[in-house]
Amino acid sequence: MRYSFSFLYLVFLLLSGFYTLYGQEKPSIDRIDPPSWWVDMEFSEVQLMVYGKNLANVNISFDTKDILIKKIHEVENPNYLFVDISISSDAKAGKYSIRWENTKGKKKGTFPFELKLREKSNNRYIGFNSSDVIYLLMPDRFSNGSPENDNIKGMLEKADRLNPNGRHGGDIKGIINHLDYIKDMGFTCLWANPLLENNMPAYSYHGYAITDFYKTDPRFGSNLDYKRMVDSSHGKGLKVIMDMVFNHCGTGCYFIKDLPMRDWINQHAEFTRSNFRGEVNIDPYASEFDKAKMANGWFDNTMADLNQKNPFVYRYLLQNSIWWIEYAGIDGIRMDTYPYPDKIAMAVWTDTIMKLYPGFNIVGECWLREPSHTAYWQMDGANYDGFNSQLPSVTDFPTYYALKDALNEKDGWVEGLSRLYYTLSQDYLYPNPQNLLVFPDNHDLTRFYTDINQDFNNFKIGISYILTTRGIPQIYYGTEILMTGNESDGHGFIRQDLPGGWESDTASVFNGIGLNTQQKEAQDFMKQLLKWRKTSTAVHTGKFKHFIPENGIYVYFRYNEAETVMVVLNKNSKEVEVSTDRFSEVLSSYTMAKNIITNKIVTDLNKIIVPAESPLILGLMK
Numbered sequence: 140m141r142y143s144f145s146f147l148y149l150v151f152l153l154l155s156g157f158y159t160l161y162g163q164e165k166p167s168i169d170r171i172d173p174p175s176w177w178v179d180m181e182f183s184e185v186q187l188m189v190y191g192k193n194l195a196n197v198n199i200s201f202d203t204k205d206i207l208i209k210k211i212h213e214v215e216n217p218n219y220l221f222v223d224i225s226i227s228s229d230a231k232a233g234k235y236s237i238r239w240e241n242t243k244g245k246k247k248g249t250f251p252f253e254l255k256l257r258e259k260s261n262n263r264y265i266g267f268n269s270s271d272v273i274y275l276l277m278p279d280r281f282s283n284g285s286p287e288n289d290n291i292k293g294m295l296e297k298a299d300r301l302n303p304n305g306r307h308g309g310d311i312k313g314i315i316n317h318l319d320y321i322k323d324m325g326f327t328c329l330w331a332n333p334l335l336e337n338n339m340p341a342y343s344y345h346g347y348a349i350t351d352f353y354k355t356d357p358r359f360g361s362n363l364d365y366k367r368m369v370d371s372s373h374g375k376g377l378k379v380i381m382d383m384v385f386n387h388c389g390t391g392c393y394f395i396k397d398l399p400m401r402d403w404i405n406q407h408a409e410f411t412r413s414n415f416r417g418e419v420n421i422d423p424y425a426s427e428f429d430k431a432k433m434a435n436g437w438f439d440n441t442m443a444d445l446n447q448k449n450p451f452v453y454r455y456l457l458q459n460s461i462w463w464i465e466y467a468g469i470d471g472i473r474m475d476t477y478p479y480p481d482k483i484a485m486a487v488w489t490d491t492i493m494k495l496y497p498g499f500n501i502v503g504e505c506w507l508r509e510p511s512h513t514a515y516w517q518m519d520g521a522n523y524d525g526f527n528s529q530l531p532s533v534t535d536f537p538t539y540y541a542l543k544d545a546l547n548e549k550d551g552w553v554e555g556l557s558r559l560y561y562t563l564s565q566d567y568l569y570p571n572p573q574n575l576l577v578f579p580d581n582h583d584l585t586r587f588y589t590d591i592n593q594d595f596n597n598f599k600i601g602i603s604y605i606l607t608t609r610g611i612p613q614i615y616y617g618t619e620i621l622m623t624g625n626e627s628d629g630h631g632f633i634r635q636d637l638p639g640g641w642e643s644d645t646a647s648v649f650n651g652i653g654l655n656t657q658q659k660e661a662q663d664f665m666k667q668l669l670k671w672r673k674t675s676t677a678v679h680t681g682k683f684k685h686f687i688p689e690n691g692i693y694v695y696f697r698y699n700e701a702e703t704v705m706v707v708l709n710k711n712s713k714e715v716e717v718s719t720d721r722f723s724e725v726l727s728s729y730t731m732a733k734n735i736i737t738n739k740i741v742t743d744l745n746k747i748i749v750p751a752e753s754p755l756i757l758g759l760m761k
Contacts, residue, residue, distance in 0.1 A: 166193045166241045168250040170393075172353055172455065173462045175253035178230045182461055182495060184209075186454045187252075189220040189237075190393065200238045201252070205230035214451070219399040221451055232256040255465075262373045263468040266500035267328045267380060269573045269611050270679040272669055274326040276616040277582055278334055278359055279306055279344040282313025282640030291357045295340045295391070298358075300641075303631025306344045311360035311368050313640060320649050322375045324619065324662075325669025329372055330380040330473055332582055334359050339389050339441060345582070345630070346382070347475060348389030348442050352459045362466070369467045378470035380502075381463055385456045385488075386479040387442040395443045403452055405435035405444040412436050413444075417478040417507050421515045423523065434479060447484035457488050464496060477503030477516060477530065489518075490529040502532035502576050502611075506583075510537045514568035517575075535575040535610060537562050542579060542604060543590050546597040546710075556688040556710060559604065563685060566609070573680065577610040579618065586624040586633055587615070593623065595657055596752035599664055600708050603754035606668050607697060607706050609683050619665045620648050620658040664736070668756075671735050675758075677702040684725060692717060692749070696725050705732065707747065707755040717747045732757035 168191040176185050189199070195217035199208060205227040212221035232254050240247035267273065283289070289298035289308040299305035314331065321329060333346030336356040342348075346356070355365045369379045388395065394403065413436030419425040420433070437444045447453050463469065472492070477485065489501055505516045513536065514520055518529045541562040548554040553561060566572040579587040579601050591597040598621065605612050617637050624633035638654070639647025646653025654662070672678055677697040681704075685695035691711040697704045703725065709715050719726055732741040735756040741747065749755045 164192045166197050166239070166246055167191045168194070168237070168239055168248065171237065171250060171252060173458055174251075174353060175255055176226060176462075177255045177257045177465055178226065178232050179228075179257055180226070180465075183226040183228070185224050185226065185458060186451070187222040187224060187237075188394075188399070188451070188455060189222055189250075190397075191218060193217055194220045194239075196242050198240045198242060202236045202238060202249075203230075206235065206252075206254075212451070215400045216398060218397055221399075226254065230254055257465060258468060260468075263470075264464065264496045264499050265378065265470055266496075266498045267378050267471045267611065268500065268679075269609070270673075270676075271328040271378065271611060272326050272606065272672060273328040273330050273380065273576075273611065273613040274321050274324075274616065275330045275332075275578075275581060275613055276314070276637075277309070277332045277345070277634050278311065278314060279309040279346075280634050280636050280640075281309045281331075281616060282317055282637065283308040283310060283642075284312025284314070284316045285310050285360070286642075288358055288360065293338075294356075294358060295338055296343045300636070303629060303635075304342050304344075305631075306358065307636055307641075308358075309636070309640060310358065311355070311364040315368050315371050317640075317649060318371055318375050318377060322377055324666050325673060326614070327376070327673065328378040328380060328470070330382065330613070333382045333384060333475075334365055337389055339391050342441075343389075345634070347384055348387075348391075349384055350389040350391040351393070352388070352455075353462065366467045369469060373468070379467075380471040380473050381467070381469045382473045382475065383460060383463075384475040385445065385447065385485070386476045387438050387444050390441050390443050392443070399451065400449070402446050402449050405437075405446050407435075410437065410440050413438060413479065417505065418509075418512055420478050420482060421512050434481065438476075445480070447481040453484045453488070457491060460488070460492060461495065464492075464499075471500040471502070474501060474503045477505050477528075477533075478507075482526065482528070486527060486529045489531075493529065493531065500531055500574075502534060503528070503530045505533050506536055508537060508540055510562060510565040510568050513537055514570075517570050519570040520568075531571070532574045532576055532611065533569075535577045537565075538575070538577050538608070538610070539579070539584070542601055546591045546594070546601055550688065550691050550710060556691065556693040556708060559693060560685060560688055563608070563683070572609050575610040576613055577605055577608060578613040578615070579605050580615050580633075581613070582615065582634055583626070583630070584633065585626040586622055587618055588621045589623045589625050593621070595621075595661070598661060600710070600752070600754050602665055603668065603706065603756060604708065606672050607678055607704065607756060608695075609697075612672075614665070617648070619662045620654060621661050667736060675702065675704060677704050686721060691715075694722060696722075698725070703729065703759040704735075705755075705757040705759055707749050707757075709749040709751065709753055709755070711751060713751045715749050715751075717749055719744055719747060726759070729759040729761055731760045733760060 172188045207225045210223040236249040300307045335349045336351035336354045337343040337348050338350040355362050372379050414432045419430045507513045516528045517533045541558040545558040639649045677699050681697045681699040693708040
C-alpha cells in the first residue's frame with residue numbers, strides 16, 4: 140500500500156519520540172489563532188493558539204489591561220502555547236500587541252492582536268428556513284471573475300481547466316458578478332462549497348482539505364472579498380450559508396505538519412480509512428471496533444482526521460466558527476460530515492452556536508439512507524440512548540433516494556411514486572421535518588438529469604416535488620439547465636464549469652446564449668416555480684396532507700389558513716382525468732383554482748385533467 144509523504148511524516152514524528160529536534164531554535168511567534176476578536180461579546184473568554192518556535196520559556200503579556208491572561212498552557216510541542224484570555228466588558232476596539240520575552244535568552248518581541256467592533260444590522264445572523272430555496276454552487280466551477288488570481292505564488296496547485304479534477308479558476312468575484320442571476324431566478328439563499336485555503340499539491344479545487352481555517356484561498360480572493368460577497372448578497376436580499384468542515388483538514392495545514400500534541404489528530408500505526416458507516420452511531424448492536432473506525436479513520440491520506448475529544452482542538456474549531464459568523468455576517472452553517480466527528484463535542488458546539496445566535500440555522504450533512512437513521516441527528520429526537528445532537532436541520536438523503544427511485548421505477552405497491560409516500564409517512568420520527576434540507580442532487584452525487592436518464596418530463600416532476608414538499612429546498616448549480624454528469628466517472632464530471640462563467644465560453648446560463656431549447660425551457664420552468672414559491676406561505680410553513688398513490692398518480696396538499704395548494708404528479712404516459720371525490724376533505728371548500736405553471740384558471744374541480752408525465756400545481760380558490 141502506498142502512503143503520502145505527509146502521512147509517513149506524521150508516523151515518523153510519533154515513532155521517533157515526538158519533537159526531539161526542537162529547542163535549539165531561537166524563540167519567535169509566527170501566528171496567533173484567532174487573529175482578532177470582538178468587544179461587547181457574550182463569548183469573551185477566548186483561547187489563543189500561539190504558534191512559533193521554541194516558546195516553552197517565553198513569558199506572554201498584553202499591552203492593555205482590558206485583556207487579562209487567565210492561564211497559559213504548555214503542550215508537548217514547544218512551538219505552541221495555548222493562552223486563555225478574558226476580554227473586559229470595558230475593552231475598546233483597537234489594535235493591540237501581545238508582548239513576549241524569553242526568560243533564558245532575554246530575546247523579546249511583539250505580535251499584533253486586534254479587538255473589533257461588532258457590526259449590528261437587521262440582516263445579520265437571521266438564519267435560513269423553509270421559506271428559502273438554496274442555490275448550491277462550487278466556486279471553482281461557477282465563474283472566473285478574476286483570471287489574474289488563477290495562479291498565485293506559493294500556492295502549490297496551478298490552474299488547469301482541461302483537467303476535470305484540477306483548478307479551473309472560478310472565484311468570489313465571479314460569484315458577486317452573478318448574484319443578480321441567482322436572485323432573478325428566484326433563489327433566496329446562497330451556499331458555496333468551502334472557500335478557505337486548500338494549499339494542497341493536487342485535487343484542491345473542492346475546498347474540503349482546508350489548510351488555513353482563518354484564510355480565504357487567495358485563488359478565490361481574500362477575506363475581505365468573502366465579506367464583500369456576503370454583504371453584496373444581503374444587499375440583494377440573499378442569505379449566505381458557510382460550508383464548514385470540522386471532521387478533517389488538509390495535511391498541508393500548519394498544525395498538521397507540526398502537531399501541537401500527539402492526539403491533535405486521530406493517529407494509527409498505518410493509514411486507516413474510515414468505514415464511512417454512519418449507521419454505527421445509531422446501531423444498538425454496533426461493535427466498538429466499527430464505531431472507532433467510523434469516527435477515527437481518515438477520509439483520505441491527504442485529509443487528517445481531527446480529534447474533537449481533545450479540548451484544545453474543540454475550542455479551536457468552536458472559536459473559528461464564531462469568528463467567521465462575526466467577521467462575515469453569515470446567516471447559517473452547513474457542517475460537512477456531521478456524524479463523523481465526536482458526536483458529543485459536536486452537540487456541545489451546535490448548542491453553543493445556537494444559544495449565541497438564536498435566529499441562526501445549522502444544517503448537518505448526514506448521508507444516511509433511512510429516515511430512522513437520519514432523524515437521530517435532528518435536535519430533540521426521541522433517541523433510545525438519550526443523545527441530543529442539538530442540530531436544527533439535517534440533510535434529507537432518504538427523500539433524495541426516494542425521489543430518484545420514484546421517477547425511475549414502474550409504479551407498484553412500494554415502488555415508483557409510492558417511494559415518496561412511504562418516506563413521508565415516516566416523518567413522525569423527526570422533531571421538525573419542516574427544517575430538513577431536501578434536494579435532487581448535490582456536489583457529491585450523480586447529476587439529477589443523469590440520474591433520471593435525461594427524461595425531461597421526469598425532471599419537471601422531480602423539481603416540482605422538491606419545491607412543494609415539506610422542508611428547505613436546495614438546488615445544485617447547473618441543474619436549472621439540465622447539466623449532466625455521472626459520479627462513477629469521477630467527481631470532476633459532476634462539478635463541471637457552469638456555461639458562461641468564463642469569457643471564452645460560447646454558451647451562457649446567464650443570458651441564454653448557446654443554450655438549447657430544452658435547457659431554456661428547464662430554466663424558465665424552474666424560474667416560474669421559484670418566483671411563485673417566494674409568495675406561497677402554505678408551501679413555506681403550511682401543513683402537509685397526502686393521499687396514497689394510485690394508478691401512477693400522487694396527490695398532496697399544502698395548506699394554512701390563508702392558502703391551499705394542490706399538487707398532482709402524473710407518471711402515466713397519457714393524459715389522465717382525475718376524479719376528485721377522494722380529496723373532498725380538502726377540496727370541498729373550493730370551486731376553482733389557478734394553474735401555477737401555466738397561469739390558467741381551472742373552473743371545474745370535480746374532474747381535473749393532468750397532462751401525461753407532468754406535474755400539476757393548483758392554487759385553490761373559493
